[in-house]
Amino acid sequence: MTEDFYIEGRIKRALAEDPRTHELGVLAEIEGDTVVLRGEVAGAERRLLVAEVAATAAPGLIVRNEVSVTEVFPPQEEERAT
């Protein structure tokens, strides 16, 4: 729907520009009465903040937060690069 297109744009802009988030890598898709957020962030608090900012940018819609937190594993074997 036309309106969904603009709402998705508004949410993406808010996630990138809102000083609470500054997240460029989170996708927002409208599915019926729900905004689905997908992507990765660096920490659990940031995961909650993207939902909060998306809800503000799209009032009246349900927010389904499928964003995950990037895990950091120990270094692995070196690579011979030349």
Added chain:
Amino acid sequence: MIRVAAVGDVHLGPDVRGRIRPHLDGIAEHADVLLLAGDLTQHGTLREAEIVAAEFEGLGIPVVTVLGNHDYQCDQEDEITALLAASGMTMLEGTGVVLDLPGGRLGIGGSKGFGGGFPGLGATEFGEPEMKAFVRHSRKLGHALGAALRGLDADMRVALTHYAPVAATLKGEPPEIYPFLGSYFLAEAADSARVAMHIHGHAHGGTERGNTPGGAPVRNVALPVLRRAYAVYVLGEIDP
């Protein structure tokens, strides 16, 4: 041989303090230098920069860094640069450094770099002043990087940028946003100095491995790509 550790896009802040540090203990046994490929902070604040300084201090190996676009968000990039330099990091922007390491002299040239895209799929200095300014900025950073790299008197040279030099390491990202993820000006700079390797970050959804048109290995070390605290790349001959 020279062992280069690298990671980018750690996006540190008070809420994720210590995100990397537990994995950095003993890094000096595995690497001769650590390169940080920008986006050290999430919001580009000095408070976050203090956390970055604490995260990477006292490693026992040199830490060489460029900033990323997130580090510019609060217009405090100069203050962040000064704070990190005071903590012992070598900060590069259109500049280079030569490190006298056990395996030889490693020259590192660095720049944040910028976007614009890749031949046939990018922007040019044409039309509106805003478009010209966008591409000109990218071209100037690329030229400064090339000059810095070529000026290094070293056994091996490595280019360090935040933005990507080639499209190959962007695979996984939507092609529509490639012009915001990198510029071929950076690869041109690296190839002009015959680098042994080009390290970058920025593209969280990209892939780790690619090459410049001149054949130098390109590695996207953005943390969400690596999924490990850092990668180690071995350059040059293996010591007997």
